[in-house]
Amino acid sequence: MAAPSRVRRYRWIAIAGLLVIVAATGGYFGWRELHKDKTAAKPPPTPVTVAEVRKGNYPVYLLGLGTVQPFDTVTVRSRVDGEVEKVGFRQGQMVKEGDVLVQIDPRPYQAALDQAIAKKAQDEANLKNAQLNLARFSELARQDYATKQQLDTQQATVEQLTAQIKGDQAMIDNAQTQVGYTTIRSPLSGRVGFRLIDPGNIVHAADTNGIVTIVRLQPISVVFTSPEQTVPDINKALTAGEVPVEALSSDGSKSLAKGRLLLLNNTVDQASGTISMKARYDNTDNALWPGLSVSTRLLVRTIKDATIIPENAVQHGPDGLFAFVVGPGNKIEQQPIKVSEQDLKEAVVTEGVSPGQKVVTAGQSRIQKGTIVQPNAEKKKQEGPSGSSVAEVPAPPAPQRKP
Numbered sequence: 001m002a003a004p005s006r007v008r009r010y011r012w013i014a015i016a017g018l019l020v021i022v023a024a025t026g027g028y029f030g031w032r033e034l035h036k037d038k039t040a041a042k043p044p045p046t047p048v049t050v051a052e053v054r055k056g057n058y059p060v061y062l063l064g065l066g067t068v069q070p071f072d073t074v075t076v077r078s079r080v081d082g083e084v085e086k087v088g089f090r091q092g093q094m095v096k097e098g099d100v101l102v103q104i105d106p107r108p109y110q111a112a113l114d115q116a117i118a119k120k121a122q123d124e125a126n127l128k129n130a131q132l133n134l135a136r137f138s139e140l141a142r143q144d145y146a147t148k149q150q151l152d153t154q155q156a157t158v159e160q161l162t163a164q165i166k167g168d169q170a171m172i173d174n175a176q177t178q179v180g181y182t183t184i185r186s187p188l189s190g191r192v193g194f195r196l197i198d199p200g201n202i203v204h205a206a207d208t209n210g211i212v213t214i215v216r217l218q219p220i221s222v223v224f225t226s227p228e229q230t231v232p233d234i235n236k237a238l239t240a241g242e243v244p245v246e247a248l249s250s251d252g253s254k255s256l257a258k259g260r261l262l263l264l265n266n267t268v269d270q271a272s273g274t275i276s277m278k279a280r281y282d283n284t285d286n287a288l289w290p291g292l293s294v295s296t297r298l299l300v301r302t303i304k305d306a307t308i309i310p311e312n313a314v315q316h317g318p319d320g321l322f323a324f325v326v327g328p329g330n331k332i333e334q335q336p337i338k339v340s341e342q343d344l345k346e347a348v349v350t351e352g353v354s355p356g357q358k359v360v361t362a363g364q365s366r367i368q369k370g371t372i373v374q375p376n377a378e379k380k381k382q383e384g385p386s387g388s389s390v391a392e393v394p395a396p397p398a399p400q401r402k403p
Contacts, residue, residue: 046374048373049360051361053359056305060299062226062300063343065295066223067294074215076210082105084199100184109181123161127165130158192214195211195212196209196211217283222259222278223278224279224294226275227275230300234261243299243300245258245296248294251295261277303348308347310347313347313359313361326360326373
């Protein structure tokens with residue numbers, strides 16, 4: 001009977017051990033769940049980038065695309081036929097008004113001038129003789145030794161020779177003009193392009209290609225467009241005074257020149273629904289080049305004492321625009337806002353936030369209303385076109401693994 005008693009004792013010991021293991025396992029998992037609840041109840045603050053709502057003047061710009069065009073473009077052509085003796089310029093150089101560009105062989109035209117001068121001298125000699133004969137006939141007529149008809153004929157001869165001398169002078173003037181045309185001078189100050197002739201070439205007044213093209217670079221203009229609905233604002237700005245227009249690189253990343261609006265076209269292009277404008281630039285550094293595509297920023301007005309936030313703080317939701325505002329205890333509040341003006345960097349808020357508040361500009365995807373955050377201020381990286389700042393947004397920290 002001792003063996004069955006020993007077996008029952010071992011069985012009770014095994015059952016007791018199993019109960020201890022079950023209790024220990026349940027306690028361990030209960031401890032884990034309790035620890036997990038405590039950890040979830042107190043998450044670490046979420047790092048975000050914030051900026052302060054500020055008060056200031058906000059310039060309202062009209063952005064556009066345009067093309068640089070010179071004020072003056074001249075294709076130099078010959079006005080006489082002849083052989084090119086000399087070319088007085090280098091391709092691509094700057095020339096001044098009056099500089100000699102090309103010399104054409106002047107000898108045929110000089111010969112024609114000399115011939116006209118000689119013809120005039122001959123006619124002047126004939127006129128002098130005719131005038132002397134007229135004086136003689138006048139004296140003889142008073143003494144009745146010459147008839148009235150002879151006197152009238154001699155008077156007509158003098159008048160014919162006088163008119164002929166005037167014609168000779170006109171021929172001389174024309175010949176002198178033709179000689180002057182053999183020296184081709186620059187009609188304006190500017191930069192020459194490719195040379196289309198060489199010494200020894202024969203040029204003609206009827207040639208269509210020309211000799212060289214000259215463009216005026218200083219000053220220079222930019223022709224650009226804007227939507228037709230902006231015409232009233234532009235006219236109002238022109239009426240108020242000078243309208244600044246900044247020319248930037250085609251991607252808008254670099255400022256090239258600052259100028260002013262010259263004119264607004266007198267008609268709207270109905271096909272595109274745009275209005276064309278022309279701006280003037282001094283272009284002393286030749287940053288603008290004919291044919292260059294540029295972006296433009298036209299200042300139409302400035303909003304005084306505006307409430308301004310960074311553009312990347314404006315969020316779009318199903319109920320409209322809103323911004324994440326850092327409230328007391330660094331708790332996030334979702335604040336509806338109204339925006340009147342907005343560009344690529346800043347926005348003007350008319351309702352929803354006040355100067356001095358902090359709005360989230362980066363990290364919005366990791367937060368919601370009520371989230372506790374760790375706010376980090378934006379860092380200024382560099383100055384963009386027109387002195388506007390470009391913000392450097394820090395990268396979010398890497399997630400940490402839980403043990």
